[in-house]
Amino acid sequence: MYSYIIMLSTHDPASEIGPVPGGQAFAAGVLKAPSPPPPGAPLRERLQGLLWPLVILLGLVSVGVLGARNVSANLAAAGMEIDFSFLWQQAGFDVSESLIAYSPRDTYAYVLLVGILNTLAAAAVTLVLASTIGLVVGIAMTSSNWLVRNLARLYVELLRNLPKLLIVIALYVALVRGLPHIKAAWTGPFGAMLSNRGLALPSPVIGHGGLLLALAACLWLVGWAFWARAVKRHQDATGQRRPVALPVLVAGLALYAGLILSGLAQIGWSVPKLTGFNVSGGMGLSLQFAALVLALSVYHGGQIGAIVEGGILATSRGQHEAALALGLSRLRTMRLIVLPQALRVITPPLGNQYSNLLKNTSIALAIGYSDLLSVVSTSVNQTFRPIELMTLVALFFLTANLLISAGVNWCNHVFRIRGR
Incomplete structure (x- = not known):
């Protein structure tokens, strides 16, 4: 039984090599380097690659324009028009919770x-x-x-x-159903409370020096990035790995402690307290x-x-x-x-x-x-x-x-x- 080995060559063989001692035969195949593309071929290929995306995009834009015109015509027939000026009117309703101060008088x-x-x-x-x-x-x-x-x-x-x-x-x-009533709320350290009204936690209250604390936080993050890069370079050069997180955390705590102890910034804590059927603070x-x-x-x-x-x-x-x-x-x-x-x-x-x-x-x-x-x-x-x-x-x-x-x-x- 013959086995064939594909032999790479830089020239075109004229014929197939015949059997050799041992009963094996070799077939010489050639892998030619691709011929250089004719002038202008890359541009043509790029245009062909962009054809279908452009067709799809034009189709979507056309559908969007037709839909907008249809909506506008229907609104005009009903005596209405698209108008965003209502966004600056008073909302007049409350929300259950908000990350920023909000009242129904807002827009x-x-x-x-x-x-x-x-x-x-x-x-x-x-x-x-x-x-x-x-x-x-x-x-x-x-x-x-x-x-x-x-x-x-x-x-x-x-x-x-x-x-x-x-x-x-x-x-x-x-x-x-599983959490206790607010009057029998589960209490934890630092005034934390858990009930069927939710979880109440102590929160920091920043006094003066808030801008300075924010600037210190930005500098701390930049320092973390530089330290991590320096540690990586040291590890690549020596193979020894230094800690990254611990020194940065210690430096951050020391920075904030210095700002607070020096009086340049002030941070207090608001502890949640039970007042009637509600929780105030925190x-x-x-x-x-x-x-x-x-x-x-x-x-x-x-x-x-x-x-x-x-x-x-x-x-x-x-x-x-x-x-x-x-x-x-x-x-x-x-x-x-x-x-x-x-x-x-x-x-x-x-x-x-x-x-x-x-x-x-x-x-x-x-x-x-x-x-x-x-x-x-x-x-x-x-x-x-x-x-x-x-x-x-x-x-x-x-x-x-x-x-x-x-x-x-x-x-x-x-x-x-x-x-x-």
Whole structure:
């Protein structure tokens, strides 16, 4: 039986080489370097690549223009027109919670800002919790322990196949019924209280020198970045790793302590106190906020866990074995070898999850959390301006998701394999 070996050559063989001693035959094949493209070919190829995106873009623009003209004509026939001047009128309604000072005398534009900030706050906290849960669950799904691996897989399969609305309502009802009345609230250190009204925590109160404290925080962050870069250069040069977080934290505490003890800045604490059936002082987290954050965290945590598992499994098994052969523990192998390589696979689908997470905050309307969609719904009932308000909502989510996409693309560029 003949076996054939493809031999590379820089010349064109005239014929096939015949059998050689040993009963084997060689067939010489040639891989030629591609001939240089004719002049103008790159430009033509680029234009061909842009043709379909341009056609799709023109189609979308045409549909948008036709839709806008149709809406404008229908509004004109009804004696109405698109007008955003109502945004500067008094809103006249209250919201359940706000990150900034708000009263019903404020404008519709201001109450929309309140809703946007509430939405971003819930999304930011959920993003951190869901990412943490997903990382832990994803690593657990690749564990060699049968019980840990299957419990993590059960969590993922159960949570990501349940409706988000069902999860948030179930958690909200459980919190309302399971936590004690405000008069019998659970108390913790530093005046913290937990009841069916929410969680009350002590909050810092900045006196004079607030601008100086903000400037010190900015300088501290810049110093952290410079120190981390210096540590990396030292490690690359000597192979010795220095601590990063501990010196920076100590320096930050020393800086703030110096500003406060010198009298240049002042920070006090507001402790929550029970007054009647309400809590005064401190800062509060409502049950609506807690239920929304927990529901979206456990739901998207399962989704992210599946993504992390896929990224880990996409890493070559030889990387694990080589790290174990060098004496690295499983934790250090995962932290130093596997996860940095898995990030290249994890990052693109993770961006989709973050975009979905932001959009899914709209289910807060079901439990009374004052997110953007909630305040817009109330504003529509009062102003009868659904087109203008829904346009603003669409612009907000479009802008936020484009920013998320840009951030993911930047991370993907950073994590790419060098030379590709």
